Amino acid sequence: MNACAACRRAAEVLQSVAMQYVHLRRRMRALSRRTALALAMGVASAHATPAASPRFFPAHGANQVQRTVQPHLRFATPESALTATPGRLQLRTPIGTVVAGLLKVAGRDATFVPAAPLAGCTTYTLQWDANQQAPVSSQFTTTCRTAWTPPVQIDDARTARLVDRPADGAQAAAGANGEVVAAWFQNDGRRDAIEVSSYTPATDFWSAPRTIDLRADDAAAASIPALAADPQGRITAVWFQAVNGRNAILSSRLTPGRDWTRPARLDNPATPGDATNPQLAADADGNVTVVWQQPDGRHTGIDAARRLQAQGRWTPAQPLDRLASHAYNPAVAVAPNGRVVAAWQQGPRGREAVYATLLRAPTGPWRRPLRVSAPEARAQMPVLAADAFGVVTAAWVQGSGHQRRIATSRLEAGAHRWTRPEILQAPGAFQDAALAPALVADAAGNVTLAWEQADAGGRYALFAARFLAATGRWNAPARLDDARLDSAGNPRLVADAAGNVTCAWYQAGPRGLQIHAARFDASTAQWSAPAMLSDPRFTVEASFPALAVDAAGSVTAVWQQYNGWRTLIMASRLP
Template sequence: MLRQPLPLLTLAIGLSLAACGGGGGGDNDTSNTDTTSNPPAETFTLGGTVTGLVNPGLTLENNGDDSLAVAGNSFVFDTPLSDGGDYAVTVAKPPRHQLCSTDNARGTMAGENVDDIRILCRSWRTDMKIEQGDGPAYDPQVAVDSDGNAIAVWEQHDGMMYSIWANTYTPGTGWGSAETIESGDKTASHPQITFVNDTGKAIAVWQQSDGAHRNIRANTYTPDSGWSTSSVLVEQDDAGDAYNPRITSDGAGHIIAVWYRIVDYSTATIQTNTYSAGSGWDAASLTLASFDISNSNSASSPKRPQIAADGAGNVIAIWRQYDGTRWNIHARTSTFSSGWSTPATLIEHGDDGDALAPQIAFDGDGNAIAVWAQDNASGTDVRYDIQANTYTPDGGWGTATRIEHDNDGNAGFPQIALDHAGHAIAVWVQNEGIHYNIRANTYTQENGWDTATLIEQDDDGDARRPRIAVDGDGHAIAVWHQNDGAHYNIRANTYTPKNGWDTATRIDHGDEGDALAPQIAFDDKGNATAVWYQDDGTRENIRANRFE
């Protein structure tokens, strides 16, 4: 009887402990945790639309690793993103024969699906004739401004003489009507064209006889009034003939022209003149170089000096000059505040053989690259190589370097283009035993020159006269004419920094006759314009194609 109260005491203690949270059923018991208080993070889809896709092969990437092949007009990445996650969509690979740009492609997920990324793919359209004259037309040149306006100029025979003609392209409207832009009754030839600034104003220059001498003349175009009613004389020196002007713009209202003059086939000079918006051409031209060519082959005199400018008033002129033994490449630099440097600088291998066909291009920071062909003078294995030299505002010219290493045959007629970041592409013609082919090499400031590569694969006939242009994203288009066994056609190839060169495609019209001498230029939006002349079975026409 005395032992009965013990169970009651034990029960009381147990209830007390339970009330105080003791035992296994309190806050430390995870077996009853409510998992709905930490739900999984919500995710959203990432996508957009594609415009202009006409060929297969488009591949997009998000954040550099999530890859998506696109074949239609819209896309959605397979991998969703969490709220607050960043995205950056890029074109990993463009479609064949196309280039693509992105819009609205970077951002942060903000609690909803993203479907407004835009991919714009550009392609070659149908070419068209852009002149309406009766006589044969040759030697077209083209320039574009930042808004996509283009002007083409060329020389055309009217039954009596050659005159300078022009036509203008306006986005949304197309090509206008061709018209003559020079005055006088003597033959004019070798036109060049460039835009002055972002207002749409442009200047064309050419060589023209006055009955006694060949002179350099110019005309000005403005969007409101068109071409001036008469051309003006750019140089005033009547001692000898002036030939082959070249022209460039610094983007700040200045135009610089350069040409060469021969006096009695004994003395050659390189001359220049400057145009300023508001005041016109300077009263007198300036001689950059003068040299004796009486002991050299006058047919090899320094035709076509070249000139280039950046957007900050820096200018470089280069030319081929005979020193009594061989032909060299010389250069002079200029700024509008300090004038032209003196003396001219030798920029090529002084111990090698003849150097010829120089070209020059600037990037957006005052850096420039010159390219040319040069006889390597290496005993029995004599051939022309492609050489290059770089210029920086702080260091001046560097040391020339060979940028191709194929010893099968001569290489020549190089062209060079730079984007705003200093990346460059050079193209040239090279004999590889059977045909002339088109080769290219790329340059970056970080790594220098890469290895030259073949950018056309058609062995039916020779490929010649390459030209190159780059846009602001480092994309490039090369054009050239190539024989297919029956005619010369116009071919083009596209380049992207990530994928390199595509395969070449034909961009000209029909098979009536040869298509020759293409030129190409980009606008700031990534559209390009190509022009050339083409035989239609009756005469040579000027034709154009748009890459847009």
């Protein structure tokens, strides 16, 4: 081989090596890009070691977990634990809402501390969102206590056999730290008075009853209290009481750590008629709205007053209705964001309709009332419920006689027009008159409606339907009462923070009229079998239950029952 040929051969080899080098560089760059992309997508390379997943406490599937549990994650290193933030580590209820609480990180542990004990017999989900990947979670179920406590008398037991001291109209509200207040009216030996008693969880004891109504020379009989509590534990009571010869609306407030305030008069003293039937609701900031009915010399109208928490005062009474016909049965609902809606029935007898009005601003005027019920249909006895998003649901009795049915409508958040009314019908043989609607909304916007409806023979059963926020529809009604007994009626509802719902009612049977209750389990979406709360050994006439639920999901029921001499006020709890 001559020198030129050798040079050409060497050049070809060098060119081949150079081309292979360039090709190798391109492959290396492509591999680097794919590796980086794979790592960005969370796909581990062949040589990568995946990060260890944190351990969940309680373990997944744990049962009978104490309601005071502080769920936590244990990470591989303290540095990993520091990646836990409130937005990435959350405790959720069965309805998907986030449990309020604090996140604490110490060493390898990230611990969630709930603001209140968890609801009993409820499945919670501890959810960890690692590096914005698909969240991992663990579920546990809190301890179950399905038996209500034995009923106890909470009015003055020393007068239990005095026939002239009947106690009636029991109501209940849950305050701060699990405290519950019950109120009722009872003759004190001189006149009817508003009595209250408080339950303290630490002592498991109801306080001796005391009066809170107006004590003055011009004040006389007081009657039919109503209660509402705000998230800070302040409880407001309203009632009507004779002052200077006619009924006035009065109110007193209980703030945690303080005593009841001196009663404040809410109605306009210049309005000539008797003010009655007060209803109230409180928002998340502690503002309270009270509505009532009162004749003004021309017709019976609906009035309202508001207590502004920031200003510490009640606004003057304002008329809400705009028609010349009589208006009765006011209702009010307040959303946590402060949205206030009032409703009532109004119109000539036999042609009543349901009207509603919306408060424009906390200190502003009320909007012009709108008709909520269907045209040409008689509508009475409205009830309202507001959810956490400002959506308000109304229900009422529509029709007359045997054709009475339960109708509903919704006022969506930000809207000023109500949806077209929808009729809910009980299944099976119960196609006769429907009465006594009750509503409650949970923190996720689901609404429960309960009512009583008769069969052709006049036997009333109790039904409940649920409006599911996820589907925007009412589901099929479920029967709640004991089918082996006689008629049931007067349902009352409460919902806890986890979405569990309790319904109480009275029902007739071989042992007389007794108080019963059933619980909707948000974890299983099922109603329990009814449980009897009153004790038939001591009464054959227990009626008109009221319910309260505290931040931990403990439910208190109060009612009145006859003991052979007079009506007593009784209480039972589902802790």
